[in-house]
Structures are given as structure tokens and as C-alpha cells.
Amino acid sequence: MKNKKSKIGFAAALGGLVAVPSCKVILPSAMCYDPAVVVYEDYRCPYCGETSKNLYDSYTVIYFINQIEEMVSQIKKLGFDAILDKTEFCPICRDNNIVNPELIFKIRFSDKVDYHIARSNIVNEYQCLLDFLSNPDNYSGNRAIIQKMTGLGADLKIE
Numbered sequence: 001m002k003n004k005k006s007k008i009g010f011a012a013a014l015g016g017l018v019a020v021p022s023c024k025v026i027l028p029s030a031m032c033y034d035p036a037v038v039v040y041e042d043y044r045c046p047y048c049g050e051t052s053k054n055l056y057d058s059y060t061v062i063y064f065i066n067q068i069e070e071m072v073s074q075i076k077k078l079g080f081d082a083i084l085d086k087t088e089f090c091p092i093c094r095d096n097n098i099v100n101p102e103l104i105f106k107i108r109f110s111d112k113v114d115y116h117i118a119r120s121n122i123v124n125e126y127q128c129l130l131d132f133l134s135n136p137d138n139y140s141g142n143r144a145i146i147q148k149m150t151g152l153g154a155d156l157k158i159e
Helices: 002-015 058-077 123-134 143-150
Strands: 040-044 051-057 081-085 104-108 116-119
Touching (some): 116 143
Antiparallel strands (some): 081 104, 104 116
């Protein structure tokens, strides 16, 4: 009886291994997918004008930088003093060989204070910031992100 139950358990476990037409290898608990093709794109530095050939993945780097630039542009249209520094992405402008370059976001709410500096390549953080700055009184999103991106205290008041 015990042997029969163990055979049923083993058969049930093997029953989970079914051939899916798009899979090339069937492994227990493996995900079946075709890897994405990485397309590298030239990066033209907006500061020095130099073009770096095939330096960054066109989707995960260039596309996200463009999305973030658009959001920072919208933040500026709201009247905020914001800067997006992309110098780390240019091998000519940066001082050293940075393995993982980051966007440097700067914002200040008065011309009498220094810029608050936040380093981030995460599109969602800029989207949260844009949502907050568009309507700070009704913002109900992630407060930690807003504090990181603005340097504001726990009350998140813009003065």
C-alpha cells in the first residue's frame, strides 16, 4: 500500500512536466521564454556632443532616459527648478570609468537654498515625484520616494 502511494505521488510530480511548444528544454520549475534580443544604440551626449557607438541597450537605457527626461520637463513646466544631469552616461564627460552610470536629479524649491541631489535611473520614482508635485495636497503614493527625490521632511510641505 505504501509503495502504491509513493508511485502515485511520483507520477503526479512527473505529470507537471508537460511539453509546451515554445519551450526548447523542459526542466522542473524552469520558466519557458525566448530571450529578448538586445539592440545597442548610439548615445549622443547632450553636453559635449560626442557620439558613443553601441554603448547602451536601446530599450532599458535610452528609452528610460527619454521617459525620465520627459517627466523632468513636465516638472519644470509646473514651475519647479529641476535639473537632470546625464554626464555619467558619457564616457568623455565623466571623470572615471563608471560601471553603472546614474542620472543625477537636482531640485530646489527656493533660489536661496542649494539643490537637493538624488541619483536614480528608476522611471517609477520620477513618476511618483511628478504626481506629487502636480498635486501635493492629494498625493497618496510612496512618501519615501518623495523624500528621496525632494529632500523634504516627513510632512512633505513645499515652502
